[in-house]
Amino acid sequence: MSARRIALFGGVYGNRPALEAALADARAKDAEAVYFLGDVGGFGPHPDTAAKLLCDARVTCIQGNYDAAVAVGADDCGCGYSDRRDVRFAHIAYVYTLGHSSSEHRRWLGSLPPLGRITLGDRRLLLCHGSPRQVNEFLWETTTPTGLLERFCDGQGVDALCFTHTGLTWHRALPSGRHAINVGVLGRPANDGLPRVWYTLLTAGPELTVEFVPVVYDHESVARDVERAGLPPEFAETIRTGWWTTCLERMPVKERARGRY
């Protein structure tokens, strides 16, 4: 029988305490299953223990661009930055993550599927990391046309598309009655000046209910672990303040204007 309520997690980015808190929250909210849409590592200090927790909690996982890169030891994370500052910070995060990912962890990352198909009530859902056509495509709210989302749904034969990768939640009910949902990320806050992070609860019914759930966790401990790990202070600042300090190149102007940097 199809589930009626599920939780969808986006990029953990090596932030194990946020993942722990989100798992507990989803259980408390009666989620029947948890799905993770990729990027176990990157940015945060705990890639390996986050991977172990996902496995232990029997979370169904989709592969993100970071996971694919770490699995094969690629040159970079595959986010495609060209801005010199972003390239430098992305490189630091990637080298750290690669160096703190066991061979067992990397094999597991390499085994993850790029797409997932599930049903929720009578709705067919596609789960992916970036977009159905490209693992590292950024589907921001203000640069993703409605017509393109309809085409994705048509092409995949689904009633809802669920994705992550940008780091910011959004939901659009499409004119056809279908849905596009960016589930957010657990690894870093939503560039809104608060340290909380977000996941998504979907509940089946006559209408699909999409709920973005804030997760408050011990962010200070993560910021201290970032510092102890020798990662840049800019990363710890984001964890503490909720404002993005790096990897801003791909963010469109409307989203960027809502942040501090």
Next chain:
Amino acid sequence: MNGLPVLGPTAQSAPRVAFRELRSVWFQITGTRCNLACRHCFNTSGPRDPWLSPLGVDVIRRHLAEAEALGVREVYLTGGEPLLHPDLFAIVESALRVAATTILTNGTLLGDGVADRLAALAAASSYSLELRVSVDGASAQEHDAARGDGTFAKALAAIRRLERRGLYPIVTATAPLEPTAPGALYDRLREALLAAGVSRPRIKILPMLALGRADAGAPTAPLGPADLDVLDPSRLQCTETRAVADGGIYACPILAGLPGARLARERIVETLGPTTLFHPVCRTCHETGLTCGNA
């Protein structure tokens, strides 16, 4: 420009790449009409006798509708200087109904009134309106040598005007042909922008194209079939973009209007087959990868 030939026999030995899907569409809305005549302009735009004419609003709207039906993600408005188009705001409004839209400008015509109108259009749309302002060099001396006296100060003023309205622009700089220390231009430009009171510098470095006024006459061999063996075709702009300019549809904004480059006269959908990398300037994209888009 209707006398331009559709892609012809000269291209027979050039490599071809498959088209993937239409992700961006460029409109050369003012043709090659510009208020400046920059030293390195790849399409030789300028104030006198533009060799490509502007596009009318109706033509632009027709192609916007076609691009929307094809699933386009991004719209780019360029020229020449797009702010010279008499129907600029109507064009921007139409484009923002379809997708996120970017205007490429030299910033010298962007006063408070224009900035206010653009900010209002941006606020009225659910899609992002991006402005790209060209700044070539980290000082007035460098920039003005390429673009004309006083243009650096005007461009900086435009950037600050846009920032004040929340339209944080992308500053684009053309890398010099002569090799310099990696990142040197980026670092100097970032420092100069911060010093000038720009709070959130967004910087994009573009390669110099040996074309138009930047063509020093050094011979460049066109690509051959073997060149594609070492290339990921997804790095080529022509696998996912098309440009609408005077006379028809072209593979990319760099080739717009060039002899032999037109893929069709009327409809974008007729141009979505394999693209022939026939022009020597295709080597730049081959070497640097997809660069014309915002990111």
